Amino acid sequence: MAEIKDPENTILIELKTGTVVIELMPAIAPKHSERMKELAREGAYDGVIFHRVIEGFMAQTGDVEHGKDGGNIRRAGTGGSDKPDLPAEFSGIPHDRGTLGAARSSNPNSANSQFFINFNDNHFLNRQYTVYGRVISGMEHVDQITRGEPPANPDKMISVKVAADA
Numbered sequence: 010m011a012e013i014k015d016p017e018n019t020i021l022i023e024l025k026t027g028t029v030v031i032e033l034m035p036a037i038a039p040k041h042s043e044r045m046k047e048l049a050r051e052g053a054y055d056g057v058i059f060h061r062v063i064e065g066f067m068a069q070t071g072d073v074e075h076g077k078d079g080g081n082i083r084r085a086g087t088g089g090s091d092k093p094d095l096p097a098e099f100s101g102i103p104h105d106r107g108t109l110g111a112a113r114s115s116n117p118n119s120a121n122s123q124f125f126i127n128f129n130d131n132h133f134l135n136r137q138y139t140v141y142g143r144v145i146s147g148m149e150h151v152d153q154i155t156r157g158e159p160p161a162n163p164d165k166m167i168s169v170k171v172a173a174d175a
Contacts, residue, residue, distance in 0.1 A: 011146035018042060019172035020049060020142065024154070025164060029147035030172075031109055038098035038141035041111050041120065045141070046171050048073060048090060048122055054169035060085035060159045066131065068154045069112055070166060071123035085159060089121030097139055104134040107151075109142035126151050
């Protein structure tokens with residue numbers, strides 16, 4: 010596992026194959042980073058499925074409203090959390106392999122709880138979706154997430170924790 014420099018701004022996502030360590034970027038996207046920590050601390054992400062996983066593109070998850078165990082798989086991806094949507098925090102940080110992006114609707118200020126992890130460099134997303142973290146360890150586990158829109162048997166985030174609390 011990678012050395013964790015800032016446990017308060019590091020997220021640990023437990024997948025079936027191992028732990029993914031994500032370093033948040035509070036200096037670049039403070040509201041998105043804070044929201045992820047808030048939802049992780051509430052346990053909102055625990056058991057949430059990856060509802061949209063596209064080979065060569067990205068794995069999307071974080072629908073805490075519809076994406077839980079026993080949730081409505083057909084509606085997963087249409088919900089968020091009970092918290093207000095976030096304003097866009099676009100930056101010059103590119104959507105490289107392993108970066109964490111905020112999923113949203115066509116409205117740039119509609120990100121809430123959903124996020125995606127880029128499988129490849131997806132620079133066509135630059136300055137259109139907020140980048141607020143990057144995988145520093147465990148990308149091999151992200152690469153093993155079951156593909157599909159939605160996957161027939163979706164993988165889930167077993168647990169999501171702030172490293173400072175783990």
